[in-house]
Amino acid sequence: MAAITRLAKRASFVSSLATRTLTSSQVNAPPHAAATFRRFPPRDNPSKRCVQWVFLGCPGVGKGTYASRLSNLLAVPHIATGDLVRDELASSGPFSSKLSDIVNQGQLVSDEIIISLLSKRLGAGEAKGELGFILDGFPRTIKQAEILEGVTDIDLVINLKLREDVLLEKCLGRRICNQCGGNFNVASIDIKAENGSPGIIMAPLLPPVNCMSKLITRSDDTEAVVKERLRIYHEMTQPVEEFYRSRGKLLEFNLPGGIPESWPKLLQVLNLDDCEDKRSAAA
Ligand code: AMP
Numbered sequence: 001m002a003a004i005t006r007l008a009k010r011a012s013f014v015s016s017l018a019t020r021t022l023t024s025s026q027v028n029a030p031p032h033a034a035a036t037f038r039r040f041p042p043r044d045n046p047s048k049r050c051v052q053w054v055f056l057g058c059p060g061v062g063k064g065t066y067a068s069r070l071s072n073l074l075a076v077p078h079i080a081t082g083d084l085v086r087d088e089l090a091s092s093g094p095f096s097s098k099l100s101d102i103v104n105q106g107q108l109v110s111d112e113i114i115i116s117l118l119s120k121r122l123g124a125g126e127a128k129g130e131l132g133f134i135l136d137g138f139p140r141t142i143k144q145a146e147i148l149e150g151v152t153d154i155d156l157v158i159n160l161k162l163r164e165d166v167l168l169e170k171c172l173g174r175r176i177c178n179q180c181g182g183n184f185n186v187a188s189i190d191i192k193a194e195n196g197s198p199g200i201i202m203a204p205l206l207p208p209v210n211c212m213s214k215l216i217t218r219s220d221d222t223e224a225v226v227k228e229r230l231r232i233y234h235e236m237t238q239p240v241e242e243f244y245r246s247r248g249k250l251l252e253f254n255l256p257g258g259i260p261e262s263w264p265k266l267l268q269v270l271n272l273d274d275c276e277d278k279r280s281a282a283a
Contacts, residue, residue, distance in 0.1 A: 050076060050131040050132030051074050051076055051132045051133075051134065051155055051156070052132050052133060052152055052153070052154050052155050053070070053133075053134045053135070053154070053155060053156045053157070053158065054134075054135045054138070054139070054148075054154055054156070054157040054158070054244075055067045055134065055135065055136045055137075055157075055158050055160065056157055056158070056159045056160070056237070056240060056241060056244075056250075057159060057160035057161065057162075058162070058164070058167050058230055058233045059167065059171055059226060059229045059230060059233060060162075060166075060167040060168070060170040060171035060174070060226070061160045061161065061162045061167060061170075061255070062160060062162070062170075062255065062262075063080075063136045063137065063160060064078075064080055064082075064136055064183060065183070065259065066158075066160065066262070066263070066266060067080070067134045067135075067136040069263065069274075070134055070270075070272075071134045073272065073274055074132075074134070074272075076130070076131070076132040076133055076134055077125055077130055077132075077133050077134070078133075078134050078136060079118070079121055079122075079125075079133050079134070079135055079136065079138075080135075080136040080137050081114055081117065081118055081135070081136070081137040081138040081140075082136075082137045084114075084117040084118065084121055085099060085103060085109055085114070085117065086103075088117060089103065095109075095113050095116075095117070098113070099113070103219075103220055104219050104220055104225070105225065105228065106220055106225040106226070106228035106229040106232060107228075107232065108140060108141065108232060108236060111141060111143050111144055111147075114138065114140075114144065115144070115147060118138060139240055140233075140236060140237045140240065141236050141237070141240065142239050142240060142243055144240075145240045145243045145244070146243075149243075149247075154244075154249060155249070156249060156251060157244040157249045157250050157251065158251050158253055158266075159241055159244075159250055159251065159252050159253065160253055160255060161252060161253065161254045161255065162200075162254075162255045163191075163197075163200070164230065165191070166189055166191065166200060166202070167226075167230065168223070168226055168227070168230070169187045169189055170185060170187050170189070170202070171221050171226040171229075172187065172221060172222075172223060172226065173185045173186045173187025173188075173204070174187075174217065174218060174221050175207065175215040175216065175217060176215065176216050176217075176218065177207055177211035177214050177215060177216075178214050178215075178216045179211065179214045180211060180214075182207060182211055183205075184204075184205050184206060184207040184211070184215065185204055185205045186204050186206065187202070187204060188202075188203065188204050189201065189202035189258075200256075200257055201257055201258070202257055202258035203258050203260075205258075205259070251269065251270075253266060253269060
């Protein structure tokens with residue numbers, strides 16, 4: 001398949017990226033974290049500040065939020081295949097006419113199309129000198145995971161987890177500014193602890209005043225479509241968690257709340273430090 005051949009060309013790019021092993025005790029990871037996983041920069045060549053990470057997790061869990069924050073912190077691109085699909089839909093690219101119904105019904109785009117879109121994006125990045133990435137929304141099937149594993153050595157797969165009733169509320173509360181592209185959420189989650197399950201509080205992530213009148217809702221964020229996307233996640237993507245777990249690459253991360261609680265904890269688990277965050281907190 002031509003698209004896969006193009007992705008396979010990534011092998012030369014990724015094989016040049018050294019990795020080092022980080023054990024869960026070194027990163028102070030919770031007991032459910034994978035025993036070992038790898039991250040950049042490599043000790044033997046710190047000039048290659050590259051990570052190749054994947055974010056897994058149900059729709060609405062916050063993959064985009066945390067992948068984008070980590071991409072800023074680690075200076076690697078955040079590549080969301082959902083964004084590639086939406087860009088293709090908005091263009092008159094070769095796949096746009098096929099995609100709209102699939103996405104609006106919450107179904108997965110074919111492996112061939114998604115690999116072609118991703119391969120194009122990775123190729124463009126390579127031409128600009130990109131040396132790593134944080135993938136969000138890919139792989140979503142075992143076949144995609146096998147193809148990716150065949151051409152790269154993914155360092156780490158972060159599996160974000162949140163209870164399902166919260167996922168639904170978060171998807172329904174999601175808003176996007178159609179001018180600046182910013183992602184916001186108007187849902188205010190306040191679930192009390194019950195029957196041994198912990199409570200969870202997530203404040204809304206409100207837009208600045210100048211985005212207020214420009215907010216739009218994704219066409220696939222309706223209740224029926226979100227439920228279908230969750231069903232498809234369990235059927236098609238959950239096996240991908242096991243794929244990476246069995247390779248010692250999966251880091252399970254239960255979100256304890258909104259960004260103020262979750263971000264520092266995620267950084268701690270990853271043994272990373274956000275100096276910018278500390279500076280703004282101290283200001
Ligand atoms: P997302 O923004 O990640 O929720 O993705 C939006 C939609 O794009 C999904 O519901 C799928 O239709 C499509 N999509 C994104 N990534 C993939 C993928 N890796 N495989 C198949 N379809 C995808």
